[in-house]
Amino acid sequence: MSLTVITEERNIANALISGLANLPETPTREQVEDKARQIASIFGYTGDLRNIVTEAMISIDTRMGAGVSLVDVTAKHDDQWVHKREDVAWTYAESYGNFLLKEGWPPQMVQSLSDVTTRILGHLQDPLSEGTTWNRRGLVIGHVQSGKTANYTGLIARAADAGYKFIVVIAGIHNNLRKQTQQRIDEAFIGRSSDPVDGRKKIGVGLGHGYPHPATLTNVNSDFNKKTATESGWELNDFSKPIILVIKKNVSTLTALHRWLRELNTAGDGQIRDVPMLLIDDEADNASINTNKDDIDPTKTNARIREILSLFAKSCYVGYTATPFANIFINPDAYDPDVRDDLFPRDFIYCLDAPTTYFGAEKVFLDDETSQSIVKPIDDCEDFIPYNHKRDDAVHELPPSLYRALDEFVIARAIRNLRGQTGSHCSMMVNVSRFVPVQKAVRDFLSLREKKIREAVLANYAMQEEVSSRNTYMQGLKRAFDAEYADAGLTWAEVKAALSGVFEHLHLYVINSKSDEVLDYARYAKEGVGLTAVAVGGLSLSRGLTIEGLTVSYMYRNTKMYDTLMQMGRWFGYRPGFEDLCRVHLSRDSINWYSHIADAAEELVQQVKRMRRDRLSPKDFGLYVRSHPDSLLITAANKMRSGQEVTVEQSFSGRLRESYIVSTDPDVNARNLALIGDHWRSGFGGRPEESTEKGVIFRDVPVEVIDDFLTRFECHSTFAGQKSDVVSYLERIATKRPLADVLLISPSGGSGGEHPFTLRNQVRVVGKDQPNGTSWRLNKDRVASRGDEKLGLSDAQRNEARTLAGGEDGLGAVSDAHYRMVRNKPLLMIHSLEPKGEAVTGPIAAFGVSFPYGDYSTTINVVVNKVWLQQMQGYADDPDDEDDYDA
Incomplete structure (x- = not known):
């Protein structure tokens, strides 16, 4: 396909998308095709319109919510300063928006990005504000491959318009990623190619008339180099326009930048006073991989970042990550105390929404229908x-x-x-x-x-x-x-x-x-x-x-x-x-873990929303994440190199804990099913039975009855410790939440259930490579079906969950995390499973406890050791064995 044809198709698509954006109602595909033919005839285009029509249809469907932020409620910060500054021309931001439209972005997506980056800028300091010194620290949590670069580029453009003069982007630990980021920044902000072969020609935003090109001391081939910067003779205040650097996250580069800034650009007191600075740390958790390699040692790289920030009297640090458990919270070995305190996002955490057309974890791992066609086990x-x-x-x-x-x-x-x-x-x-x-x-x-x-x-x-x-x-x-x-x-x-x-x-x-x-x-x-x-x-x-x-x-x-x-x-x-x-x-193991992580990521976002509603601050979120059960998987490998036991605090607030490893011993299951029947017969402490779409529910059961049931329920030995943790946590929150609901899941089409007080079975596939002995590890480490947690909720509660999922924009799929948010008490779910496969015979009893949100500070002590780590984590890759580091 020639460039001329591609350009022609791009112009037709842009004209079509712009025309459709103003329609009062969503058009049908036939209407879009008709409009496309009209525009094509104006351009004299006779080629294939299918891709153009498909792009337009996707553009119509694409929406992005505003996201949600958690801010320090005690800080004296006016996040509306952006709207009060009438002197800002927004030249860079508007040029960037026009560039995205020419790239084929849907107009409503460009507008959403503009709105979101304006909100994030509001969380930074006004660069023209009073005061000789200030600093702000924040974190933006996005999704893998969902446009984080587009977001921080938009933030950079707005920050430059508002008066930030020195901007640093730290782009991961690899040369190819730094180069890729430099190319994007060249095109979307600098407006000139930094590739020496191209001779500094104008590109992207720079093609607009009179574009005020920012300066840069890095290019597609060269990271920051003190020699080059010194020979240039430039100082930060020499520029009327902003300076931007795109650098790698390693000790050598950060040290060189720190020296150049200190030697050339500080006042007598060692501070750079009149240059508001913004540092974007892309993949903010990247150098928190535990490694012995000096140049990417996390303690040293993060300390250098802090040293650079401390040179500026006015600085903002914004980390960007797609990892739900950004290690900025939870890897204490990656930071000395001073660094951890200084880089912690004390001022704000912003969770970005993924656009509706994003191909993410929900479609790939959580939606059973789409997951089945996409994911193939090795x-x-x-x-x-x-x-x-x-x-x-x-x-x-x-x-x-x-x-x-x-x-x-x-x-x-x-x-x-x-x-x-x-x-x-x-x-x-x-x-x-x-x-x-x-x-x-x-x-x-x-x-x-x-x-x-x-x-x-x-x-x-x-x-x-x-x-x-x-x-x-x-x-x-x-x-x-x-x-x-x-x-x-x-x-x-x-x-x-x-x-x-x-x-x-x-x-x-x-x-x-x-x-x-x-x-x-x-x-x-x-x-x-x-x-x-x-x-x-x-x-x-x-x-x-x-x-x-x-x-x-x-x-x-x-x-x-x-x-x-x-x-x-x-x-x-x-x-x-x-x-x-x-x-x-x-691998089947990876499928299970991705599904688990996708659930955990969703829960974290809900936690941010809940904490915002409860007027809590980022430090509360940090404490919660550090006590999250899965935080161990990130920190434990470091702590256990010497093989000692470690006691950690854990919180189950807003979490579902299920017996995903079950015993296949027929005698054990017979006793468990009899235990279920006995409690059912007694109404779980005398409570009335109510029907749901998929079984029965007992409301307001005393927690002591739940404790008794779980204590007597026989788990496989590999899950016994986790069951004990669940019972301990129920007891810890009992003073605040003395009652719980019990859901007996018994689908109408299931086998079994012929006798009184016995459950009908739910079919579950038995995956390959089951552990030896009398255990069965359930697929995706999940017992309940998605949506089970809505059983027993009122219509009003279900509507509230839908609202929580959609936010202000009415977007988003309703997940069990949303149903959990509208409950204010624990929920015990009890299951009888029918294994599909010859390796295991049933029925097999299982349970899950869904804990409500809000108990952030309630924790239990859990003792873990190397055996626990290997059970939970397997034998993980050792980063120091990795050939693939830039050194």
Whole structure:
């Protein structure tokens, strides 16, 4: 596709989206197609309008809520200063908004971004405010691949308009991520290419008339360098326009910047007085990975950041993260006390909403319907590239599931081409090792396979089916089509005929900090080409790097660390026109953990909303996160290197704790089911029974009765400690919440339940690789079905939950976390499960306790040791073994 055609299509799409934005009601697809034809005729365009129409339809559906902030309620700060400053021209912000519109952003999304960044700017200090010294500290929590860069770029533009003169963006620990961020800042804020090859030509926002280009001392090839900065002879006050630097998060660079600032730019008292400064820490938790490598040592990098901030009399620090448990709260080993206090977001925490068209954890892991088609379990990788392989282990062959994923990718690209997306990038990600030699070996095997598929396609794509179907590789492609894409709206004959076009711009890459291969989508885009990329890598591929048009992902890694795992989720993002083609291949363990983390992330956002309502501050949220059960998974690895036991405080406020590891012993289950029957018969302490859509509920049961039931309920030994914690927590909150509800879940269509006071069963699939012995670990570590927590709620409560999910904008899916927010007492849910699979026989009893929000300061002491950590976390990747660090 030529650049001229791409530009023409872009202009038509922009005109169409602008025209539709003003309509009083949402148009139908037919109306959009009709309008598109009218605009195309004005432009004299006779090409394919399908992509343009699809983009317009997505634009109509795309909305983004305002998000929610938690602020220090005791601080004397006026967050309305932004609206009171009548002298601000908003030149940079408006140029950025126009740039996004030209890039195809829906107008309402541009407006939402403008509103949100204005709100965040309000949480910063007015740079022209009275006072000789001030500082502000905040954190913005977004979603992986959901536009955090777009958000902080918008914040930078607004801050520059308001009078911030010196802006630093810390862009992760890898060269390729820093380069990618510099390119975006060049285009969206500086307005000139910083690539020396381009000769500082105007780009992006800089193409507008009279654009006031900010200055920069970094470029796409070079991080900050004290020698270059010193030779320039520039000082901060020399500039009438703002200066921006995009730097890597390592000790060397931060030290060089600190020295240059101190030597050239401080007054006699060591302070830079008249230069309001903003520091954006992208991936704020990035250098909190526990490592012994000096240049990215978290204690040292965070201390250098604090030293740089302390040079400025007027400074603001804003961390950006997609990790729900940003380690700024909970990794005490990553900070000395002074640093932790100074970088803690004491002034504000802002949770961004994801746009409605975001392809995120909800669709991939939590929605049972969409998850089933997107997520594919890997069951064969351990025999080829085991979790615990070494750097020098030989790779003799790749798992069949990885070759199947490659077949899927070829088919998906052909379908995307048939949908008119030949000019769009399309990528596959393969992440199976942290070691560079293993990554290279994987690429070599994939390259050989791709060559054979390519040869088979070129020889057979135009042949009759009876001939082409004899070829082994064509058979693999046909199987991938039948299994995954038969419902994509095309026949096999149509897809087969389009297969040859897949290979025109298909390239394989190894992406790591040691590789000289560059995944340069921009170069292909300049030529009007949609790159088809297979990217093999490890940490460098996982962390922050945007993989354009990611369609098929294959990841087999052995970490349960929240931040690492979430950042590996490069498949989250925006998938306009091909969301239905996306596939994510993961181990069953990872599927369980991603689902768990997605739930936990949702709970955290609800906690922020609840704390805002209760007029609490970020420090209260920090205390809550530090006592969250999952915080251990981030901190425990550090603390337990010496093997000692650690006592930690935990809070279950707003959490669901379930017996997801159950006993399969028939005698144990017979006793548990009899226990359920006895309590049911007695009305759980004499309470009346009420019907729900899916069983019965007993309201206002004394907590002592719940304690008695749980104490007598027999758990598998690996869950006994967690059951004990649940009972302890119930007892701790009993003075405030002496009553609880009990829900007996008994679906009408379930087997069993023929006798009085026995539950009907719920079918649950038994996953592969169950632990040995008499235990069954439930899929996604979940017992209850989504939505069970609404059973027994009144219509008014359900409406309140819907309102909480939608916020002011009426957006968002209602989750159990929202139902939990409208309850003001604990809920015990009791289940009888029917295993689907020969490995386990039922019925099997299980329970869950849903704790209400609001008990932030109530904690219990839990003793954990290395055995506990291995049970919870597995044998995690050791970051110091990771080849893929920039050093």
